[in-house]
Amino acid sequence: MRTNELNPEVLKTKQHFEILDGLRGIAALAVVLFHFMEVAYVPEKNFIAHGFLAVDFFFCLSGFVIAYAYDDRIGKMGMKEFFKSRLIRLHPLVIFGSVLGLLAFLFDPFGGQPELYSAGKIILIFLCSILLVPYPIISERFFNLFGLNAPAWSLFWEYIANIVYALILCRLNRRYLTILTILAAVALCFVSYRAGGSLMGGWAGENFWDGCARISYSFLAGMLIYRSNWIIKSKLGFVGLSVLLLLAFLAPFNKWNWLTEPIIVLLYFPLLVALGAGADLKASFKKLCVFFGKISYPLYMTHYAAIWMFFNYFNSHKPGISQLTLVITTGVMLLLGFAYLVMVFYDIPLRNYLTSRRKKKNG
Numbered sequence: 372m373r374t375n376e377l378n379p380e381v382l383k384t385k386q387h388f389e390i391l392d393g394l395r396g397i398a399a400l401a402v403v404l405f406h407f408m409e410v411a412y413v414p415e416k417n418f419i420a421h422g423f424l425a426v427d428f429f430f431c432l433s434g435f436v437i438a439y440a441y442d443d444r445i446g447k448m449g450m451k452e453f454f455k456s457r458l459i460r461l462h463p464l465v466i467f468g469s470v471l472g473l474l475a476f477l478f479d480p481f482g483g484q485p486e487l488y489s490a491g492k493i494i495l496i497f498l499c500s501i502l503l504v505p506y507p508i509i510s511e512r513f514f515n516l517f518g519l520n521a522p523a524w525s526l527f528w529e530y531i532a533n534i535v536y537a538l539i540l541c542r543l544n545r546r547y548l549t550i551l552t553i554l555a556a557v558a559l560c561f562v563s564y565r566a567g568g569s570l571m572g573g574w575a576g577e578n579f580w581d582g583c584a585r586i587s588y589s590f591l592a593g594m595l596i597y598r599s600n601w602i603i604k605s606k607l608g609f610v611g612l613s614v615l616l617l618l619a620f621l622a623p624f625n626k627w628n629w630l631t632e633p634i635i636v637l638l639y640f641p642l643l644v645a646l647g648a649g650a651d652l653k654a655s656f657k658k659l660c661v662f663f664g665k666i667s668y669p670l671y672m673t674h675y676a677a678i679w680m681f682f683n684y685f686n687s688h689k690p691g692i693s694q695l696t697l698v699i700t701t702g703v704m705l706l707l708g709f710a711y712l713v714m715v716f717y718d719i720p721l722r723n724y725l726t727s728r729r730k731k732k733n734g
Contacts, residue, residue, distance in 0.1 A: 396663020434593025472519030568629030
């Protein structure tokens with residue numbers, strides 16, 4: 372066997388933090404509900420106005436999990452195998468979300484304007500989407516970096532963070548990691564100040580670099596929690612931590628955003644990750660947490676096609692409050708069910724197949 376090939380020990384999967392998996396699912400549901408609500412209501416009237424901060428929570432979780440999973444084995448497996456493992460984990464749903472977004476773009480029953488774009492332009496938009504190349508060209512979709520599947524902007528930065536981790540961060544000692552985290556915190560505060568007190572940016576061409584600041588701090592903070600062993604033992608459990616996480620998303624949108632949003636991202640989310648890593652999980656909640664953890668990413672990457680259709684429905688039909696309540700409630704439930712089907716019949720089987728081939732090739 373060549374030295375850069377994998378051995379069974381490297382391919383072993385480490386133990387999961389089930390409560391953190393469960394919290395990831397709560398955050399994914401919050402994102403879906405936030406995206407529905409932001410279409411229908413101005414931020415001041417949106418009861419989950421800070422649901423978009425779930426992305427920063429994802430980033431912090433990712434930094435913690437990546438450091439936990441790979442710090443002690445990336446040297447053995449090598450960068451090539453690390454990138455393969457991340458592509459197998461993430462990219463099947465990048466492709467699926469792009470295909471779904473293309474179909475919704477072309478066949479939206481409530482409107483849309485695909486006729487404004489030539490076949491060649493649509494093909495280019497789709498190719499950029501599946502390859503995660505930012506292409507903010509669709510004006511009626513507010514120049515999203517990825518017009519077919521808007522949430523892919525965070526996956527773009529997730530990929531960048533993974534590359535930087537493999538090239539640099541995995542080799543940094545805790546002192547330099549701390550310095551980088553502090554510098555990233557300063558940058559995040561500057562982004563919030565420049566944006567008028569909001570950390571909502573990163574998803575469009577005009578606020579592209581805001582996404583860099585958001586993932587830089589949260590990913591580094593997650594890594595620092597693991598490297599420093601800042602694991603806080605508690606008896607809060609899954610329910611208690613879920614309530615604490617939801618409080619961040621339910622924080623009102625007001626003139627104090629310039630203060631509350633940085634506090635939530637800089638201090639509160641890292642605290643929740645530290646608490647979640649050390650909390651005791653009751654056996655009765657284990658299956659729920661595992662399920663939430665598995666479905667969170669499929670839900671996140673497949674829901675936005677429906678949001679664009681809801682956007683066109685809202686603008687064309689002007690539904691009342693009772694109709695909105697019914698549509699949004701039903702929509703969230705249907706999207707959860709659809710994400711489950713995608714997970715069971717596409718994501719898990721495809722990842723298992725690709726992982727099996729990888730093991731055989733390196734056996």
